[in-house]
Amino acid sequence: MKNLRLYDFLPSGNGYKIRLLLTQIGMPFERIEVDITKGESRTAEFLGKNSNGKIPVLEVEPGKYLAESNAIMIYLSEGTEFLPYDPFFKAQVLQWLFFEQYSHEPYIATPRFWISILNKAQEYREVIEQKREPGYVALRVMEKHLSNHAYFVGERYTIADISLFAYTHVADEGGFDLTQFPAIQDWIERVKAQPAYISITEELKH
Amino acid sequence: MKNLRLYDFLPSGNGYKIRLLLTQIGMPFERIEVDITKGESRTAEFLGKNSNGKIPVLEVEPGKYLAESNAIMIYLSEGTEFLPYDPFFKAQVLQWLFFEQYSHEPYIATPRFWISILNKAQEYREVIEQKREPGYVALRVMEKHLSNHAYFVGERYTIADISLFAYTHVADEGGFDLTQFPAIQDWIERVKAQPAYISITEELKH
Incomplete structure (x- = not known):
C-alpha cells in the first residue's frame, strides 16, 4: 500500500x-x-x-x-493491532462502527457543522434542536458502556474508539454538554494519551 | 455456530x-x-x-x-460466497453497507415504518416530507451504479445487495416511486431470483 x-x-x-x-x-x-x-x-x-x-x-x-x-x-x-483478530471481538467493533454512523454521528456531528464550521447556529436552530435529544441518547449509551470498560471492545484501543472519539471529543462545538458524562471524559483522556495521537485539526507533515 | x-x-x-x-x-x-x-x-x-x-x-x-x-x-x-475475500472488493462491500445505514435507511425505511407499519401517515407527514428528497438522492446513487453493474460489488451477489435490497424493494410502502429507476427494478428481480430467496414477511419454518 x-x-x-x-x-x-x-x-x-x-x-x-x-x-x-x-x-x-x-x-x-x-x-x-x-x-x-x-x-x-x-x-x-x-x-x-x-x-x-x-x-x-x-x-x-x-x-x-x-x-x-x-x-x-x-x-x-485489518491485520493491525487496531482491529481484533478474534471474530466476536471484531464483530463488536463493527457493531460500534454502525452505531456511530446511525445513532451518533447524524446527531452529534451535524450541529457542530452548522454551529462551529458554517457559523449558522441561528439559521439551523430548529433542526439543531431536533437533534439534541437523540444525540444525548447516543452519549448515554456510550457513558453506560464506558462506566465499566476502559475502551469499547476487548479492553483495548481499537478503531471503534477512533470512530466514536472523532465527533464525541468535539461535541461541545455542537452545543452538547459533556460535563454530565464522567466516563466519556475519562475515556477521551485515555484516547488522547495513545501513542502517535494527533489532534483533529493538526496539520500533518508528510 | x-x-x-x-x-x-x-x-x-x-x-x-x-x-x-x-x-x-x-x-x-x-x-x-x-x-x-x-x-x-x-x-x-x-x-x-x-x-x-x-x-x-x-x-x-x-x-x-x-x-x-x-x-x-x-x-x-466471513468465509462464505456472500462476502468477497479480495480486500478491495470486501472494502467496497463495507462502503455500501455504511452508505446504506447513513444515506439510505434513515430516509427510505422510516417513512415505510410510519406509513405502512404504524399507519400514521398523517401524524408524521411533515417529517416524511423532509425525508423524501434525501431518499431519492440515495436511490439515484444506486440507479447510477446499477446502470452498468449487475450487482453492487464484483459483479456478484453479496451482503451489499442484501443490505440495500431490504428496504429498497419495499420503498413504495414508504411512498417512494420506483418506476423512475429501471436499473434498480431490474436488480430487484435479480435478487429475487437468487437461490433460497425468501420474502420479507415470509414466516420461517425451523
Whole structure:
C-alpha cells in the first residue's frame, strides 16, 4: 500500500478518523483538501471518485477509490493491532462502527457543522434542536458502556474508539454538554494519551 | 455456530437482512419476535442484550449478543460466497453497507415504518416530507451504479445487495416511486431470483 492519497476536509471528524489511524499505524499518505463548504465534493470530477459526494475518500492506488470513513478504517486496520483478530471481538467493533454512523454521528456531528464550521447556529436552530435529544441518547449509551470498560471492545484501543472519539471529543462545538458524562471524559483522556495521537485539526507533515 | 437465536421484528428490513442471509447460507436459527411497536425492544431485559434498544440482535451463543444488522451480516458471511475475500472488493462491500445505514435507511425505511407499519401517515407527514428528497438522492446513487453493474460489488451477489435490497424493494410502502429507476427494478428481480430467496414477511419454518 504505497502512495495512499486522502481526499479530506481538515475540520471533518470523518476525515480525522483516517488521518489519526494512518498516523498511528505509521503509514505515510498525501492529504488533499476538499472544501465541502464550497461545494468541492459535489463537482463532476469528485463525484467520479465518490458518487455520494462525501469526504473522506481514500485513493488506495491510482484510480481505485474507497469512500465511507468507517469502511476505510476497517480496510486499513485489518491485520493491525487496531482491529481484533478474534471474530466476536471484531464483530463488536463493527457493531460500534454502525452505531456511530446511525445513532451518533447524524446527531452529534451535524450541529457542530452548522454551529462551529458554517457559523449558522441561528439559521439551523430548529433542526439543531431536533437533534439534541437523540444525540444525548447516543452519549448515554456510550457513558453506560464506558462506566465499566476502559475502551469499547476487548479492553483495548481499537478503531471503534477512533470512530466514536472523532465527533464525541468535539461535541461541545455542537452545543452538547459533556460535563454530565464522567466516563466519556475519562475515556477521551485515555484516547488522547495513545501513542502517535494527533489532534483533529493538526496539520500533518508528510 | 449452533443455537443461533435472532431477536427480530417480522416487518423489519433490518431483521430481514439476517433472516435472508442465514436462509441463503443454510444456517438454522431460532427467531424470537420482539414487537417494537409495543416497546418490547426498550424493556430492561432487552436493553441488557442491546443497550441501544434496537432489533435485530443475534445471540451467537448463550449470553453473547451482537447488534446492528450490517455488523451481524459481516460476522455471519466471513468465509462464505456472500462476502468477497479480495480486500478491495470486501472494502467496497463495507462502503455500501455504511452508505446504506447513513444515506439510505434513515430516509427510505422510516417513512415505510410510519406509513405502512404504524399507519400514521398523517401524524408524521411533515417529517416524511423532509425525508423524501434525501431518499431519492440515495436511490439515484444506486440507479447510477446499477446502470452498468449487475450487482453492487464484483459483479456478484453479496451482503451489499442484501443490505440495500431490504428496504429498497419495499420503498413504495414508504411512498417512494420506483418506476423512475429501471436499473434498480431490474436488480430487484435479480435478487429475487437468487437461490433460497425468501420474502420479507415470509414466516420461517425451523
